[in-house]
Amino acid sequence: MRSTVAIASALVLGCSSELPAPLPQGHPDDATPRRGGVLQTATFGDIRSLDPANLGDGLAPQLVQLIYAGLVDYDRDGNIVPDLAERYEIDPSGTRYRFFLRHGVRFHDGEELTAEDVRRSFRRSLARKTPNAAKSFYFTIQGAEDYANGKADDIAGLKVEDTYIVSFLLKEPDATFLPVLSLQAVRPVCRSAGEAFSADFFPCGTGPFKLQSWRPGERVTLSRHDGYFRPGLPYLDGVEFTIGVSMLAQRLKFESGALDLFRDILQPDLLRYRKDPRWTPYGAYDPASQMAGEGMNVEMAPFDNVELRRAVSAAIDREQYRLVKPTMLHALTQPVPQGVRGHNPNLVCQKYDEAAALEHMRRAGYAYDPVTKTGGYPRAIPYYAYPAGVTEYTSQVLAQQLARIGIRLDLRLVSYAAWLAITHRRGQAAFSYQGWKSDYSDPSNFTETLFHSSAINDEDTNNPSFYANPKLDAMLDAAHKEMDGPKRAGMYDTIQQFICDEAPWAFTYSVSFYNVWQPYVRGYKPHPMWQNEVRETWLDRPGTGRGAQASGRMGHGKEALLAPARSLPRDP
Amino acid sequence: MIAIAPIAKRFGRGLFAIWAVVTISFFLHAVLPSDPARIAAGPQARPQDVAAIREEMGLDRGVLARYGIFLGRLVHVSSETPPESGRGKGAHASCKALGPLHFDLGKSYQQRRGVLTVLGERLPRTMMLAVVALIFQLLFGVTLGSWAAKNRGTFLSRAFMSGSLLGVSLPTFVLGVILQYVFAHRLGLLPLDGYGNTWPEHLKSVILPGLTLGIYGAAYYARLTRDEVEGELKSDYVRTARAKGASPSRALVVHALRNALLPISTAAALDLGALVGGAIVTESVFRWPGIGSLGISALLDRDGPVLMGTVLVTAAAVVLSNMLADATYGVLDPRTRK
Numbered sequence: 001m002r003s004t005v006a007i008a009s010a011l012v013l014g015c016s017s018e019l020p021a022p023l024p025q026g027h028p029d030d031a032t033p034r035r036g037g038v039l040q041t042a043t044f045g046d047i048r049s050l051d052p053a054n055l056g057d058g059l060a061p062q063l064v065q066l067i068y069a070g071l072v073d074y075d076r077d078g079n080i081v082p083d084l085a086e087r088y089e090i091d092p093s094g095t096r097y098r099f100f101l102r103h104g105v106r107f108h109d110g111e112e113l114t115a116e117d118v119r120r121s122f123r124r125s126l127a128r129k130t131p132n133a134a135k136s137f138y139f140t141i142q143g144a145e146d147y148a149n150g151k152a153d154d155i156a157g158l159k160v161e162d163t164y165i166v167s168f169l170l171k172e173p174d175a176t177f178l179p180v181l182s183l184q185a186v187r188p189v190c191r192s193a194g195e196a197f198s199a200d201f202f203p204c205g206t207g208p209f210k211l212q213s214w215r216p217g218e219r220v221t222l223s224r225h226d227g228y229f230r231p232g233l234p235y236l237d238g239v240e241f242t243i244g245v246s247m248l249a250q251r252l253k254f255e256s257g258a259l260d261l262f263r264d265i266l267q268p269d270l271l272r273y274r275k276d277p278r279w280t281p282y283g284a285y286d287p288a289s290q291m292a293g294e295g296m297n298v299e300m301a302p303f304d305n306v307e308l309r310r311a312v313s314a315a316i317d318r319e320q321y322r323l324v325k326p327t328m329l330h331a332l333t334q335p336v337p338q339g340v341r342g343h344n345p346n347l348v349c350q351k352y353d354e355a356a357a358l359e360h361m362r363r364a365g366y367a368y369d370p371v372t373k374t375g376g377y378p379r380a381i382p383y384y385a386y387p388a389g390v391t392e393y394t395s396q397v398l399a400q401q402l403a404r405i406g407i408r409l410d411l412r413l414v415s416y417a418a419w420l421a422i423t424h425r426r427g428q429a430a431f432s433y434q435g436w437k438s439d440y441s442d443p444s445n446f447t448e449t450l451f452h453s454s455a456i457n458d459e460d461t462n463n464p465s466f467y468a469n470p471k472l473d474a475m476l477d478a479a480h481k482e483m484d485g486p487k488r489a490g491m492y493d494t495i496q497q498f499i500c501d502e503a504p505w506a507f508t509y510s511v512s513f514y515n516v517w518q519p520y521v522r523g524y525k526p527h528p529m530w531q532n533e534v535r536e537t538w539l540d541r542p543g544t545g546r547g548a549q550a551s552g553r554m555g556h557g558k559e560a561l562l563a564p565a566r567s568l569p570r571d572p
Numbered sequence: 573m574i575a576i577a578p579i580a581k582r583f584g585r586g587l588f589a590i591w592a593v594v595t596i597s598f599f600l601h602a603v604l605p606s607d608p609a610r611i612a613a614g615p616q617a618r619p620q621d622v623a624a625i626r627e628e629m630g631l632d633r634g635v636l637a638r639y640g641i642f643l644g645r646l647v648h649v650s651s652e653t654p655p656e657s658g659r660g661k662g663a664h665a666s667c668k669a670l671g672p673l674h675f676d677l678g679k680s681y682q683q684r685r686g687v688l689t690v691l692g693e694r695l696p697r698t699m700m701l702a703v704v705a706l707i708f709q710l711l712f713g714v715t716l717g718s719w720a721a722k723n724r725g726t727f728l729s730r731a732f733m734s735g736s737l738l739g740v741s742l743p744t745f746v747l748g749v750i751l752q753y754v755f756a757h758r759l760g761l762l763p764l765d766g767y768g769n770t771w772p773e774h775l776k777s778v779i780l781p782g783l784t785l786g787i788y789g790a791a792y793y794a795r796l797t798r799d800e801v802e803g804e805l806k807s808d809y810v811r812t813a814r815a816k817g818a819s820p821s822r823a824l825v826v827h828a829l830r831n832a833l834l835p836i837s838t839a840a841a842l843d844l845g846a847l848v849g850g851a852i853v854t855e856s857v858f859r860w861p862g863i864g865s866l867g868i869s870a871l872l873d874r875d876g877p878v879l880m881g882t883v884l885v886t887a888a889a890v891v892l893s894n895m896l897a898d899a900t901y902g903v904l905d906p907r908t909r910k
Binding site for chain 2: 135244424
């Protein structure tokens with residue numbers, strides 16, 4: 001559907017159009033943040049749930065981030081810092097974490113946050129009947145797995161020591177515990193959420209904004225939480241997310257001032273925004289936290305032959321991939337993408353070398369002569385991908401590049417749901433498009449999650465190449481436990497190098513999205529982890545001290561801005 | 573006196589058709605190579621988490637067992653009062669009650685709300701769009717077709733009918749975007765998309781999607797009307813009416829057009845059924861929260877209960893529109909009443 005609308009927009013707008021001038025700031029010489037105003041933004045997708053214990057889509061986290069705060073969170077430089085916790089302590093063994101909560105933190109309903117609320121929210125999120133798809137991330141806590149499986153009544157390793165102190169006992173040292181704790185699934189929820197998950201919970205947490213209204217498929221409205229624990233923040237009165245808006249419609253609304261910030265941008269428009277000097281100060285990329293590769297199932301022929309996998313890895317010219325969508329894609333030759341901790345730009349991992357690829361083909365027993373076009377792998381290999389705006393093109397690039405070393409592909413574009421089912425089931429797909437988006441900023445999330453043998457499962461495997469190697473497992477396990485930062489970084493360099501050489505995937509590109517905002521949206525810059533992080537953003541529209549004068553003229557967006565939006569109604 | 577037996581027979585056939593469509597869809601969806609639990613859990617969920625969600629959704633049971641549960645709860649009797657929101661716990665949380673009679677299509681895998689609650693929100697919006705679209709289709713189509721029949725052979729008539737071919741050929745996703753660009757973006761007269769918050773906003777919002785479907789469908793009615801009216805204009809009774817002093821306009825509207833209404837109304841009733849089933853592309857372009865966009869999302873997300881709900885609504889709409897078409901014959905043509 002998005003592609004048809006994109007084609008239509010190209011037909012209609014075609015070569016149209018110079019971009020309109022950015023809408024000015026009210027007080028360009030004054031950088032003092034101003035309170036007030038409702039920020040308008042939009043997304044093309046839909047949101048399924050705003051309960052942290054039930055997050056399954058990729059869009060909800062940007063809203064959940066504004067509604068719920070966690071014990072720890074990422075700062076603007078990507079470091080994990082205490083948030084609801086004032087501080088934390090890790091004992092020398094690395095198995096006990098103690099969090100000292102801030103005093104006086106208020107939920108949206110006015111209740112004060114205590115350590116018991118942290119425990120209750122954990123229990124609710126990990127309970128057997130809760131549809132939380134991230135439970136197993138917390139199985140590092142003693143007793144969490146038994147509790148989640150209904151074998152225990154409580155999480156043995158989660159202790160409330162005091163009204164404001166909560167501690168976690170881990171099974172073993174775990175360097176990923178803090179990143180995992182920064183995830184949203186276990187963020188404290190109001191007492192109205194109860195002890196057990198229920199879909200009728202009205203989202204309520206301790207974050208900078210509280211949910212005002214949510215019309216599924218249409219709009220989510222947030223308003224400022226006046227009791228937010230960081231004094232003076234947030235500056236905005238509220239945020240409105242319009243849901244299901246096509247990329248073209250977002251652009252039209254943005255140009256008219258009915259949207260203040262947008263990031264679902266058609267490629268031709270993005271090129272214009274990046275080229276136009278009036279707009280370049282008001283645009284920036286998110287960090288590249290998503291990557292893609294060509295997954296080779298090592299249990300199936302011909303990719304049970306490591307030399308053939310190496311041949312594929314060396315035959316791919318990543319620059320050609322990047323050119324498919326140069327505004328979003330970056331060539332990638334290692335598992336960890338550029339925007340995630342652990343990426344090492346100096347690491348020589350996989351690289352394009354056609355002569356080396358031909359040599360690997362020869363060693364694999366499928367020598368190919370590119371001059372006479374004889375030899376090579378004798379059968380066409382089925383390759384599975386789903387059309388997502390990029391893969392339908394990169395799969396053709398792949399087919400052309402592999403043809404040069406004597407590998408023919410039978411391209412099979414299937415629906416996303418079918419691709420997910422086929423390529424994550426044992427023995428079904430030898431070769432497929434694969435990708436991963438950072439759950440948390442740590443190299444283990446791209447190495448251990450995808451290539452450890454424990455990630456293999458007959459159904460719904462997280463290791464779609466079914467790569468199992470005790471040596472790699474041992475390296476990953478050791479790095480997982482290593483608490484010394486620089487030493488750990490070195491271990492992951494070695495791990496990445498090992499994976500690149502074994503080539504269960506040919507890593508191809510990473511993805512980052514461009515944000516554009518009107519000049520009057522101030523204090524905004526893309527966050528290293530969370531999209532639309534607007535806690536410190538303020539509006540500075542001309543003609544008002546409150547920064548909330550709308551200039552939109554496109555229907556509901558306009559009305560929502562002009563009308564009572566300046567001061568949103570309170571909760572009943 | 574109304575004959576009950578033929579009506580009951582027709583009603584019974586309709587129910588059978590709806591059951592058959594829903595059952596075929598249920599099993600087709602079940603054999604698709606996909607996993608609703610995986611979609612609900614997200615592409616990066618770990619196997620043990622997906623397995624827990626599969627169990628929680630009841631998808632660990634066999635397809636026949638699931639079908640039995642689906643049919644068993646579709647209509648049942650209970651004394652419990654289900655919650656209005658369609659959320660919450662309990663066996664009847666997703667039901668809608670009519671006295672002791674409960675109707676239940678289960679809970680959406682994605683939204684975790686009762687499917688009937690979701691359909692209850694969406695159906696009136698789709699009905700609104702369907703009715704407006706049909707009004708535009710008939711208004712433009714019948715007017716243009718009648719005019720073309722009356723002025724057959726003229727340059728303008730030929731031009732308009734060629735234009736109607738363009739209307740039929742232009743996909744709604746192109747036409748919709750053009751209308752958005754002109755009337756919302758350039759002229760700022762109407763909302764670009766969405767449904768609005770108040771009734772005046774709903775009415776403003778429905779114009780562009782209604783117009784998109786209206787122009788697309790009007791081309792068909794223009795051609796149908798022209799052909800039908802042309803035939804009627806050559807009839808003896810029209811010549812007689814003209815001989816008795818009826819004006820050309822009266823002969824056209826009162827005599828010829830009235831007799832041409834039978835096929836037009838049949839087509840309109842069937843179209844109404846199809847439109848209630850959802851205009852998938854138009855609803856998506858205009859972000860109209862109706863049955864069509866719901867159905868396509870449910871299909872892509874493998875949200876089985878919602879998909880079954882949209883299939884049920886679509887099948888029922890088509891069956892009812894057929895019955896409506898049959899009923900209009902009696903009103904429009906007295907000869908068919910017996």
